[in-house]
Amino acid sequence: MKIPILGTGLSGLVGxxxxxxxxxxxxxxxxxxxxxxxxxxxxxxFNVCDGSAAKTILHMAAKTDVDGCEDDKMLGEDGPAYMVNVEGTKNIVNTAKKLNLRVIYISTDFVFDGTKDFYTEEDEPNPVNWYGYTKREGEMTVVGADISHAVVRLSYPYRSSFDERTDFVRRIMEKMAKGEKLLSLTDHIFTPTFIDDIAGALDMLIEREFQSIFHVVGSQNLTPYEATGMIxxxxxxxxxxxxxxxxxxxxGRAFRPCRLALKNxxxxxxGAKMRRFDEGLMEMKKQLALL
Ligand SMILES: NC(=O)c1ccc[n+]([C@@H]2O[C@H](COP(=O)([O-])OP(=O)(O)OC[C@H]3O[C@@H](n4cnc5c(N)ncnc54)[C@H](OP(=O)(O)O)[C@@H]3O)[C@@H](O)[C@H]2O)c1
Structure with missing residues (x-):
């Protein structure tokens, strides 16, 4: 018999x-x-959760467009970024409290300011843009509530295919295939994460009820220029x-943290398997050959 689970953001790139x-x-x-x-x-x-036999809500829904969130900043708590990422999370948490549900909250590497060489779960967040700020508020809402929870930070997720939304790997592949000029950063460090590995880690976090923050990210930190070469x-x-x-x-765009080498x-x-970027790309290649 399958295990019932509630989920938000299930129509998204990761979900x-x-x-x-x-x-x-x-x-x-x-x-x-x-x-x-x-x-x-x-x-x-509340109404959907109340009628469910599930014990866990996997909360992935968010306004994720970093520049779009920045445009919302002047609207403050009335803007869509705050409403979805903070108020939406409060609604999930309050529902979880009432119904005794566990919340697995999906967050982001953008809660950090990018001033350290690397980041572990012990490091203090300090978001530098509105998207990061609202996601950090979401984290604190979950952590501060008296509920069973895990906070799961992701970073630059990518996958083999998804027509509805692209990711940085497929964007680079498309541009290169079309012969379009590509500019690639050399003074930025990031931690790309194969989404299939995220699924494996989430499976573990749903089953084993750790109460903690986790960096569910890939096992390689590199510059986008290096990543482009590997692609x-x-x-x-x-x-x-x-x-x-x-x-x-x-x-002219939202300020981004520049050094996001997260440790996993x-x-x-x-026991979670989090691939290096070269390994993720090889798996992507295998999957694409099967399509
Ligand atoms: N993508 C990244 O680069 C990245 C990096 C780090 C962390 N994350 C985190 O990972 C999670 C998933 O990201 P993603 O890239 O998969 O997101 P995405 O593709 O942008 O999808 C967002 C999801 O949220 C849902 N949603 C937005 N507003 C909602 C609302 N008011 N009510 C109900 N559902 C709503 C969307 O539903 P509709 O499809 O119906 O609009 C969609 O399912 C997010 O929490 C994000 O912060 C993402």
Whole structure:
């Protein structure tokens, strides 16, 4: 018999793949616009959860567009980013409190300011843009509530295919395939994460009830310029890519943390398999060959 589970954000880049990989084991109840649930409406959230046999809510829904969130900043607590990422999370948490549900809250590396060489779960967040700020508020809402919870920080998720939304790997592949000019950062460090590995780690966190924060991220920190070279090599793409600095690349856009080398020792020691970027790309190549 499948395990019932409640989920938000199941139609997103991460959520659709997590569901695809785990639905052999879990029976997902989708809290989304499609099923008549706007998470900013407490009653809509509560009514669906109240009728479910699930013991866990996997909360992935968010406003994720970093520049779009920055535009919301001037609207403050009335803006969509705050409403979805903070008020929406409060509605999930308050529902969980009432119904005694465990919450697994999906967060982001963007809660950090990027001033340290690397980040563990012990490091203090200090978001530098509105998206990061609202996601950090979401984290604190979950951690501060008297409920069973895990906070799961992701970083630059990518997957083999998803027509509805692209990710940085497929964006680079598309541009290279079309021969479009590509600018690639040399003064930024990030931690790309294969979404299939996120699904495996979440499976473990749903089953084993750790009360903690986890960096569920890939096992390689690198610059986007290095990542672009690896993508080109893996997929045998000949497109040109040029070096660019953060200052030029992000001009006029939301400020981004520049050094996001997250450590994943905590989750890998528990047995989660988090691939390096080169390994993730090789798995992507295998999966694409099967499509
Ligand atoms: N993508 C990244 O680069 C990244 C990096 C680090 C962390 N994360 C975190 O990972 C999680 C998943 O990200 P993602 O990239 O998969 O997101 P995504 O593709 O942008 O999808 C967002 C999801 O949230 C849902 N949603 C938004 N507003 C909602 C509302 N008011 N009520 C109900 N559902 C709502 C969307 O539903 P509809 O499809 O119906 O609009 C969609 O399912 C997020 O919490 C994000 O902060 C993402």
């Amino acid at each position: 659709t793949r997590v569901m695809e990989l785990l639905e052999y084991k879990y029976d997902f109840t989708d809290l989304s616009f499609k099923t008549g649930v706007d998470i900013t409406d407490y009653d809509q959230v 080109a090599k893996t997929f045998n793409l000949k497109g040109k890519y040029e070096k660019v600095t953060r200052q030029a690349y992000f001009a 020792d905590k989750i890998t020691k528990l």
